Amino acid sequence: MLEVSNAVVRYGAIEALHGVSFEVSAGEIVTLLGANGAGKTTTLRMLSGLHAPVAGTITFDGRDVTRTKAHQFTSLGISHVPEGRRIFPQMSVEENLEMGAFRRRGSISEDIDRMYETFPILKERRKQLGGNLSGGEQQMLAIARALMSHPRLLLLDEPSMGLAPMIVEAIFRIIGEIRDAGTTVFLVEQNAAQALRLADRGYVMENGRIVFTDTADKLLVDPRVRAVYLGEAV
């Protein structure tokens, strides 16, 4: 479904990604792990068109999307939940959801109802302003908003950031449900244990390179992963 090969991303003179390659197949949950500054967020920014690579290619469903602009991705079927949630603070929950369907024509009320089924808390808060929600509610709203465009691929940037363990649990359960409903998920996470328990496969990133990859089950027991990301002595 999504293929990235030898992508190089620069911030001015600094090369942040030195030729990154990976792929995501339809129906999978793939996670990208790595420490702070490894290049995870840069990878996602590249995938969502916010920062174009200077070399390498990105293809989505066999189509070259390397130079596609950020705002064109939703029409292709890729939806990005940005880091830090970035919901519209002065719009109500419902207005936020409506913005998620910006590129779609036709009635959206059914989709909104469906989101309220998946995230009942959002229904309770529908008239409240996005900025007044708790962190967990905001994260749910950000995911629901991204789903409003009917994506085939959902890009998630650190959905567990700054949230209580119970909330993280709930959000990861919902991410699993999203995949079961037919949306492929690419998940960038620092919370490696949680991410690997949910994902099918994983890539591990260090200093702008992908250093190894395997199925999630194997990564979960891999001593290198356990040492660095799961905080266990080797």
Add this chain to the structure above:
Amino acid sequence: MPRWLKHKALGRFFSLALAMAVVELVTGPPGSNETPTAGFSGSFGEKVSFFGLFPVPRIVQFLAFTVIIYFLISLWRSYGDRLRDGVRSLTERPRAVANKGSVRWGVAAALVVIGALLPRFVTDPFWQTAMVEQIAVYVLLALGLNVVVGFAGLLDLGFVAFYAVGAYATAWVTGALPLPPLFGVHLNPFFAIPIAIFLAMLAGVLLGTPTLRLRGDYLAIVTLGFGEIIFLFVDNLNGITGGSAGSGQVPHFSVDVGPLKYVWGLAPVPYYYLTLAFVILFVVAFSLLEHSRVGRSWTAIREDEVAAESLGINPLKYKVMAFSIGAASAGFAGVVTAAQTNFVNPSVFTIYFSINILVLVIFGGMGSIAGAVVGAVVIQTVSMYLIHTPPAGYQPQDLYIYLGALLIIMMIFRPSGLVPSKRRQREIGLAESGQGHMDEVLTGDVP
């Protein structure tokens, strides 16, 4: 810093006294070349009447003012909250009523009727002229800039450019410029309206496409530059625009269709009605726009551009649209000004003009159409009043001192403007308390 200044109350008093001394200096008598220090010493030493009681040097009067203001501020600090709560609970019912949709439409209709009847009550020729040239035209400009600054959150310091395009387009198609009009036909200014609006909107697209990739401070500086470029163009292209002399041959509006013959002469009232009609048109159009898909994408871009982009909104496209749509009313304002005064001249189209319009929008309440109208009417009426019946010692160039002071007071006590837009009021409130995304226009913060 000396220790006694660190004492909060004393420090406050001292800062206030210093500010008052500056006010005293700028409002004092002017000096001359022969006695350059006379203005300075006069500002402080000139004898004035102490509240009509006995003559004292100005400095004494100002110190008295300082003490009074300090006293008022102290009172406000101790009892302000209680006072505000009291006022709020008193006005709760009326405000709830005023927020009802039907009541709002009623108020709007009443304002239109008052606007239509106004020339019957305002018969002073000074005020009749001012109503068109200085108030109605400025309402149009404020409405347009409000789309750019208020709706889309783009700080445009070169808005005068679109006004200039409208005025010069009118002069061009009516054959008043050295540049011959299209096909050599001298058109009636009525036909200039669509052409000028179109050209202003086109200018919006042309100026917007390269500049709107920038944000915040950078955008403000580039628009400032573009405003100056337009000014320098019209000032220097003698063969096209008539250079610094401009043109004094723009014809009035006229209708000559079968039995219907009417010429808008020098009298301002017919122009007032024409402009009022267009103000209503723009108010309705911009209100519809605010709640449309386009308006919502402006809100989204203003609140979080990255999030908007990730949802499929093309920020550049909608920002250019805001520029272009805002330019439309400025273009029309240019037509009215050119046709009513018969005159176009580059000296009007300066940076001060752009700032003046921005002040109207900020004063009225960014993002609020009612605010733009009220801000323009209030500020322009005040400045016209100061010209019509100047207080003792007032000189025209003092206007900006007073407007500046008014704006500062406004920013402290009511930063969201006289008639704030609800959403914008909350956004500014959030930014002030350091939460959420800072408002670019107020803080110059670039996310």
